[in-house]
Amino acid sequence: xxSVGLHLPTLSVQEGDNSIINCAYSNxxxxxxxxxxxxxGKGPQFIIDIRSNMDKRxxxxxTVLLNKTVxxxxxxxxxxxxxxxxxxxxxxxxxxxxxxxKYIFGTGTRLKVLA
Amino acid sequence: EAQVxxxxxxxxxxxxxxxxxxxxxNMNHEYMSWYRQxxxxxxxxxxxxxxxxxxxxxxxxxxYKVSRKEKRNFPLILExxxxxxxxxxxxxxxxxxxxxxxxxAGTRLSVL
Numbered sequence: 001x002x003s004v005g006l007h008l009p010t011l012s013v014q015e016g017d018n019s020i021i022n023c024a025y026s027n028x029x030x031x032x033x034x035x036x037x038x039x040x041g042k043g044p045q046f047i048i049d050i051r052s053n054m055d056k057r058x059x060x061x062x063t064v065l066l067n068k069t070v071x072x073x074x075x076x077x078x079x080x081x082x083x084x085x086x087x088x089x090x091x092x093x094x095x096x097x098x099x100x101x102k103y104i105f106g107t108g109t110r111l112k113v114l115a
Numbered sequence: 116e117a118q119v120x121x122x123x124x125x126x127x128x129x130x131x132x133x134x135x136x137x138x139x140x141n142m143n144h145e146y147m148s149w150y151r152q153x154x155x156x157x158x159x160x161x162x163x164x165x166x167x168x169x170x171x172x173x174x175x176x177x178x179y180k181v182s183r184k185e186k187r188n189f190p191l192i193l194e195x196x197x198x199x200x201x202x203x204x205x206x207x208x209x210x211x212x213x214x215x216x217x218x219x220a221g222t223r224l225s226v227l
Contacts, residue, residue, distance in 0.1 A: 101171075102163070102173060106157055
């Protein structure tokens with residue numbers, strides 16, 4: 001499969017524990033934020049999103065938190081499972097002043113789930 | 116099955132030899148985009164297209180061209196590839212206000 005990064009920060013979590021992956025974004029005008037999961041040999045896959053007018057959004061086993069004051073985004077995964085092992089990327093979409101459909105991705109975090 | 120298809124999946128070429136990476140989506144999405152992925156740099160947007168005949172530069176457009184003559188296809192063209200374009204390339208498509216993007220499986224390009 002395709003390798004996505006040789007020197008990514010890695011988070012190792014025991015199976016069943018909760019995982020928290022953090023991301024700092026760059027543009028205070030960004031209006032929309034997304035988390036993607038990328039498994040080896042595959043393209044990124046959408047997990048959850050949040051608009052800039054919210055500070056928390058929950059999905060199935062996942063929660064995204066947005067702190068606009070410090071330009072910080074986090075992804076929380078509850079009861080982490082072996083299938084959650086992957087690289088996780090945050091992405092921001094520029095607001096109207098920077099081109100609504102330009103996306104900037106973070107460098108990614110590798111999540112390793114330990115049995 | 117809804118999908119974004121890229122071809123080829125792997126390509127080795129030499130400096131200066133023009134190449135095209137094709138991308139096709141079957142979801143009738145208006146938005147399509149190309150990214151490159153390099154170790155330590157994440158995904159960087161090359162070009163995107165909001166609709167047929169509408170394309171815009173992303174963050175790293177130099178050395179690339181795109182065209183959007185029909186909705187389903189968005190080829191990436193490297194007129195004169197150079198070794199610094201060796202990378203993993205992804206095509207994506209999306210639709211609607213949220214424009215959630217669906218990605219292809221990637222094209223690994225090596226320019227010697």
